[in-house]
Amino acid sequence: MAAAAGRSGSQSPLAAAARLGRSVAVAPAARLESVRALTDLLREPQLRETAEESVFQDLLKILTEALNEIEQAYKDSCELLDLDTCLLLVAECFRCLRNACAECAKNQDVMRNLGLITTSVRFIKLLDGIQIKEELLLTAFRCSLQFLGNIATGNRDSQNSIWKCAFPDLFLTCLTYSDEKIVAYCCMVLFTCLNSEKVRELLDPEKLTVALHVLKVYKEQLESEWSVTLLELIMSKVSEKNSVTSEEMNVFMRIADFLASCFRDKCEAVLKLTSAADAEDEEALVTVRLLDVLCEMTSNNGQLEHLQALPGLLETAIDTLRLTHLAGKQSVNIFTATHAMTGQEEISHPAVGFKSHLICLIGNLCYKSKENQDKVYELDGIPLILDNCSIDDNNPFVNQWAVYAIRNLTEQNERNQELIARMEEKGLANNSVLERMGLEIEKQDDKLLLRSVRRKPL
Structure with missing residues (x-):
């Protein structure tokens, strides 16, 4: 292997850095320094592309020995004399592998074929089993997940391999961990691996807990960008025109319950979008997509009756319509009715159509439901809908949705x-x-x- 420009010596930088790692007799501290040198070198795209398989074999050997030591120590209930160095070494190995497979399909394939995905999954299961929560262990845990995220990026074979090893048990372990970074990295791995085929498996009745935990992350931490992606996937699934089994319908019911509760709890977050500075607020964007999914679900006769009976959903839709309508009158913002466009412009704000969709949801929930019709009356929702039925470029088709809602409200x-x-x-x-x-x-x-x-x- 040729040396990189600006470096001297007959041996390649990677080979020189890896040399210490090959010797069993080398002290753990010296191995750690050797792996750290490799980590720095593998930040460079050229060196990543020219790395030989022996480099990754060395890293696998170091990792395997370190994991065996940790596993044996806790299996025998004895103290590992140099646990800190051992955990530092494991973390550095995964950090090095993470760098090596970044945007490098060749290295991704080599690592997968060597069994490094299996090794990473084994390590995560080991850490969860011994229940240590010290910082060094958490760092190693995070690095192993970052490695899985990088080896899966753009590589279908690696994605399939991770999914086979990790779904659903490993994802559940990480999604319920107390460390927020571990949860976030787990979401990254999960969504990197997802495709239309895996979405069906994700929404399988026996494995639905994984999807619900991702949404729970959003509901509790309000920091998960992955919630939007999951809602998009659920949206595409519930939009399918294919007939669903009674078991799949039960899955959708459970999802609907959870999404409705999220919408009830966080709907006011959409008011952040009145400020141009908050146009990309994650919590507000998830609220917008929650409404979209609920509209789609209520348009399905099989799910409508269940959703019509959910406590608080109709009230939340009316209250949110009232709040956004008031916000649009108090100042000029995305919720202000406007009709100044020539027809050539296009508004790309994420809240475009939000009030239209609220009226759509209200109309759906009142379809052939005397109880909900009366509830809208009692909440003064009818005047509110009538006040929102003028042409509004920020809410395309709002007039049509208002007609639809009023007809459903007045039928019989x-x-x-x-x-x-x-x-x-x-x-x-x-x-x-x-x-x-x-x-x-x-x-x-x-x-x-x-x-x-x-x-x-x-």
Whole structure:
């Protein structure tokens, strides 16, 4: 192997750094320095690409011996004399491997074929079993997960190998760990490995706990960027038109319960989007995607009845609509109704359509549900919806969704019909708005009725 430019000597830098690691007689501290030198060298893309397999064989040997020592010491309930150095060495080996396989498919394949993925998984299981929580162990734990993340990036074979070794038990171990970095790195590995085929396995009734734990990370720590990705995957799954089994439907019910509780707890986070500086706020973005998924789920007849009965979901949708509507009136922001575009512009703000989707969710939840129709009446939700039905470039199709919601609210519900009729009579509901919605007021026997208008052909 040729030496890198600017370095002298007949031996390659990698071979020189790895030389100490090959000798069993070398002291652990000397091995540690040798591996640290390798770690620094393998930051350079050129040296990564020219690394020989023997380098990784040496690292595997060092790792295996260190893991055997730790495992034997705790198996025999005896104290490992130099545990700190041993853990430092393990961490440095994984850090070195992490660097070596970054954007390097050749090294990813070599490491996988040598069994380093299996070794990493074995180490994580070992650490979880001995239940040590000291900082050096946590560092080694984190480095092993970072290695798995790097070896999986862009490499389908490595992704499949990790999934086979780690799903679901290892992911559950890491997702429930008390260390936030371990949880975050675990999410990174999980989502690097996911594809459409694995999503089906992720949502398997017996393994659903993994998906719920990822969402739990969001709900409790509010720092998980992976929650958005998982919601996207769930969204694509529930949007499928294929018929689902009763078992899969039960899975969706459990997901729906959890998503609804997340939305109820964190919906006000979307108000952060009134500030341009917070347009990419992670918590707010997850709230937006939660609403999208709930709209999709309530559009499915198989899941609708269950969602209609969930405590607090309809109330949360109405309260959130009221808060965003008020926020849009208090200052000019993404929740302010606007109609100034020429038709050529495109708004890319993440909250575009949020109020439309809230009205869609309310309409879905009231579909053929007298209880929810009455609940919206009691919460003064009908005037709120009518006040949001004007053309709004920040909320495409809001008028159509308002029509849909009002029709679902008034279907076979005379009290709701009378409310809208009285509002129009008192000037509280603009008649032109009702006309645009395809509705008109009719008086019969001193009673005001709301009915659909049959449009004349053009």
